[in-house]
Amino acid sequence: MSRYPLRTWMLAGALLGSLGLGCTEPEEPFPTTEELEKLQSLHTPSRKPPADPTNKYGDDPLAAALGNKLFNDPGLSSCGTVSCKSCHEGESGTVSTPKSLGCNGAVTGRNPPSVLGSSYSTWFMWDGRADRLWNQALLPLFSPIEMASSPAILRNRLTTRYAEEYKSVFGKLPSEESNDEQLQANFGKAIAAYERTLNRNEAPFDQDVLRFLGAVQEGKAEKDPAWLGLKTFLRKGQCILCHKGAMLSDDQFHNIGVADASDSRRGVAAAANAMLTWTFNSSGPYSDAPAGLESGRLQRLVSDLQLKPSELEGAYKTPTLRNVELTGPYMHTGDVKTLEDVVELYDKGGDVAGSYVGTLSQSIAPLDLTDEEKAALVKLLKSMTGAPKQ
Ligand code: HEC
Ligand code: HEC
Incomplete structure (x- = not known):
């Protein structure tokens, strides 16, 4: 039994340590x-990117071929000059400027990330306001500072330019699709099928x-x-x-x-709520995932927002x-x-x-x-x- 109480030893240790006399551990060899x-x-x-259960067309080559055309089509924008490719170009899948230019010279608020390899993620946009690749595509399409499109422009373009290709993937002509939202979800799913092929x-x-x-x-x-x-x-x-x-x-x-x-x-602190209640999110009616499959991921975000808001x-x-x-x-x-x-x-x-x-x-x-x-x-x-x- 030591003559000195434990506390004294601890104090001595701390003193030695603070004087730099304590043992400085040699660095462990890398890697442990x-x-x-x-x-x-x-x-x-x-x-190969992981499967996306929310998009049953994700690995359909016909959907990818249609998606490729849609990705490159400025006719989907209200100004007629901006396509997805305008801001996600060439070997980088992005642009080399800090921000990017949408319809009528509008400037995006953020830097466009590359679309290369984006199919490996489950969250999209810097702030996570889309939770699957296919629903992400609807945001730039309808954003007033990007393609500034509308449901009517999309319907018209699909009907006049892509009717047969659309039917070969989705089973009916765009004109036979009475639900605008379904048409929009399908547009996103074709684009995502194409994006799943973009990688190095x-x-x-x-x-x-x-x-x-x-x-x-x-x-x-x-x-x-x-x-x-x-x-x-x-x-x-x-x-x-x-x-x-x-x-x-x-x-x-x-x-x-x-x-x-x-x-x-x-x-993400500002973007999460709109995404969680969005019709097009991965737990919504246009997702192909079985009910409940994606909700755990969204639920975790909800609890993070409640329990550790400062981290978000x-x-x-x-x-x-x-x-x-x-x-x-x-x-x-x-x-x-x-x-x-x-x-x-x-x-x-x-x-x-x-x-x-x-x-x-x-x-x-x-x-x-x-x-x-x-x-x-x-x-x-x-x-x-x-x-x-x-
Ligand atoms: C005017 C420029 C512009 C156009 C047009 C545009 N994007 Fe983007 N894209 C951006 C910017 C900027 C961001 C980041 C936005 C943010 O996080 O707030 C982005 C983000 C993305 C992301 C998310 C990547 C990630 O890892 O989070 C994908 C995927 C994407 N765009 C695909 C598309 C598709 C598909 C289209 C066409 C339907 C499109 N973009 C049209 C500028 C553009
Ligand atoms: C705590 C998590 C975290 C750590 C640790 C971290 N990063 Fe990051 N990294 C991020 C996030 C989040 C961003 C995007 C931040 C933003 O735009 O506000 C980022 C962005 C980047 C980017 C820019 C990529 C682009 O496309 O714009 C590079 C490069 C990078 N990190 C490299 C590194 C390196 C090198 C280290 C180690 C020295 C490191 N990171 C440590 C989370 C992290």
Whole structure:
């Protein structure tokens, strides 16, 4: 039995610690078993998007062919000049400006995300105001600052241009569809079937992760060229907490402190209620999912709104990092120009307090990265660009 009570020992320990005399633990070799599992989760051999039970036409090639035409058709807009492609173009699936231009020169409030690989998500728009890929398509179609269309324009266009193709997918002519909302849902489902084909192939990143996993087995992890980048991504950067799995996204909402003075800066906190009561949401009458299948996901959002509202204030969807070199500028505002700037933003732990609403996610704090670590992160991000699909 010690002569001194436990408290005294604890006090002595704390003192030694504060004097820097306590044992500073040597850093554990990278990766630990737990980290190894996270690294393994980044690699998936199959690049096929997960099935979408809410869209029974999602993998129908005829629906995708119709969707391709609709995606590229400016005749669906009221001004006659804007299609989905106008803002989601070419090899990046987006535009290279911070914002994008809709009908009559209107400017969007946010940066358009890429449509490449969007079929891996279940939430859409930076603030999650659509909860499936097919219902997302209705928002830009009818938004006054995007395609500014109307149910009448859509009906007219489907009837005059796509009647037979529509019938081959949905079983009746658009003119035989008495319910406008059904027509709109079908439009979205054809577009989504096309978007499910938009992706790029494996990236150098995938090979690097595989090779690194091999090097770990051989005890040569530290010599691998990807070592510092992956280590920083997992450890000091904590990036893996949110950018995880094959798409490098947790498909959830977080506040990382991106400066935003716009009216819509509350993110998901402001958008969720309209989505939850929306006729076209994934639990509504136009969803093909069996009753109840999607409600758990929506219910979780409802309880998050009730139980931890401050976490959703100013929170946005974690974007995929795949092809991120092609999709700049970055963040929901499009105000962060380069990947170097992104890394600087994380390094200082988000923008200055007061430039965004809400409180930062717990894991966002100054990182104190060295120049070498910053460069390794940027290199890692740039390696995530997939080869074009043949
Ligand atoms: C005027 C430019 C513009 C047009 C036209 C446009 N979009 Fe977008 N798109 C955007 C912007 C901006 C966002 C982000 C909006 C937000 O989050 O508030 C976006 C978001 C998206 C997303 C969400 C991606 C994600 O990961 O969350 C998809 C999918 C998408 N658009 C597909 C389409 C389709 C399909 C059409 C045609 C029906 C279309 N867009 C028309 C600008 C446009
Ligand atoms: C707490 C979760 C979280 C962590 C940790 C995190 N991110 Fe993010 N990341 C996000 C969210 C959410 C956004 C979008 C934020 C916004 O626009 O307001 C984002 C955006 C990005 C973007 C911009 C992508 C685009 O298309 O605009 C890049 C690049 C990025 N993160 C890389 C990283 C790196 C590198 C790290 C580690 C240093 C990291 N992230 C850590 C959640 C996170």
